[in-house]
Amino acid sequence: MKNLKKKIPKFKSDSEEIDFWAENDSTDFYSFARVIVRKIKNSRK
Numbered sequence: 001m002k003n004l005k006k007k008i009p010k011f012k013s014d015s016e017e018i019d020f021w022a023e024n025d026s027t028d029f030y031s032f033a034r035v036i037v038r039k040i041k042n043s044r045k
Contacts, residue, residue, distance in 0.1 A: 005030065006028055008029055
């Protein structure tokens, strides 16, 4: 994915992933502003 800021680790289980996201902020990993702008531009076509 092009909008990644940091690399998201591979998880061995769902519980490991849940624990990771409970302790980390998704905005440190994704640039949501870029995603929103891209969707707005595409919706205007």
